[in-house]
Amino acid sequence: MFKSLDPLLHSQLRLAIISLLIGLESAEFTFIKEKTNATAGNLSVQIDKLEKAGYIKVVKSFKAKRPLTTCSITKEGIKAFEEYVNHLKTYINRDNEK
Amino acid sequence: MFKSLDPLLHSQLRLAIISLLIGLESAEFTFIKEKTNATAGNLSVQIDKLEKAGYIKVVKSFKAKRPLTTCSITKEGIKAFEEYVNHLKTYINRDNEK
DNA sequence: ATAAATTAGTTTATTTTATAAACCAAATAA
DNA sequence: TTATTTGGTTTATAAAATAAACTAATTTAT
Numbered sequence: 001m002f003k004s005l006d007p008l009l010h011s012q013l014r015l016a017i018i019s020l021l022i023g024l025e026s027a028e029f030t031f032i033k034e035k036t037n038a039t040a041g042n043l044s045v046q047i048d049k050l051e052k053a054g055y056i057k058v059v060k061s062f063k064a065k066r067p068l069t070t071c072s073i074t075k076e077g078i079k080a081f082e083e084y085v086n087h088l089k090t091y092i093n094r095d096n097e098k
Numbered sequence: 099m100f101k102s103l104d105p106l107l108h109s110q111l112r113l114a115i116i117s118l119l120i121g122l123e124s125a126e127f128t129f130i131k132e133k134t135n136a137t138a139g140n141l142s143v144q145i146d147k148l149e150k151a152g153y154i155k156v157v158k159s160f161k162a163k164r165p166l167t168t169c170s171i172t173k174e175g176i177k178a179f180e181e182y183v184n185h186l187k188t189y190i191n192r193d194n195e196k
Numbered sequence: 197a198t199a200a201a202t203t204a205g206t207t208t209a210t211t212t213t214a215t216a217a218a219c220c221a222a223a224t225a226a
Numbered sequence: 227t228t229a230t231t232t233g234g235t236t237t238a239t240a241a242a243a244t245a246a247a248c249t250a251a252t253t254t255a256t
Contacts, residue, residue, distance in 0.1 A: 201254075203251085
């Protein structure tokens with residue numbers, strides 16, 4: 001009846017990150033930070049978790065001599081997000097049968 | 099852009115409880131337990147939180163000499179759920195503008 | 197040249213949640 | 227009568243979220 005929700009995506013910030021990345025080729029750390037209003041620390045931690053889960057790819061480089069962290073969603077990430085959304089629907093649509 | 103999600107509802111079990119109650123006049127503890135597959139302990143705690151938030155009403159009585167806990171959603175609970183669902187849509191629909 | 201502030205993060209510590217395990221009281225069954 | 231089941235609650239532990247402190251380098255101001 002209620003499908004279980006991927007705990008990796010069932011987090012406000014991680015869901016926002018994925019939601020953002022799914023519409024983009026890639027995004028920089030600071031861009032994600034602005035869009036999500038997250039603190040840098042929290043964002044750093046959550047990006048790490050998504051990367052370890054294989055949901056996003058993280059590339060570290062330099063731009064104008066400064067560190068630059070670029071994130072992009074992976075195929076697994078897209079799949080996980082889609083499944084998460086489908087499972088959510090068992091909670092938010094009133095089709096409470098089976 | 100991403101609207102903040104009511105932390106009281108952003109929990110798998112509490113969301114399932116509310117989702118269930120929104121379609122019913124009321125429901126008994128054991129019924130909710132079966133439908134959500136929750137453990138009694140977890141369910142007890144989460145029902146408590148929803149009650150303290152004013153999202154559900156809990157009535158304790160006896161049925162066949164046994165304790166009976168009956169829950170029903172409140173107006174505030176319905177409102178909170180509807181708002182939660184609307185906020186969720188900023189995460190799951192790709193209308194990532196403003 | 198050097199101190200202060202800013203950028204772009206990471207790490208560590210603390211608080212909050214979720215969850216499981218243990219427990220309790222009463223009733224029923226063996 | 228003791229063992230089990232019902233219907234929970236309470237307590238303890240594990241996991242998550244978050245904030246605060248820190249690092250390292252750069253830029254700006256003095």
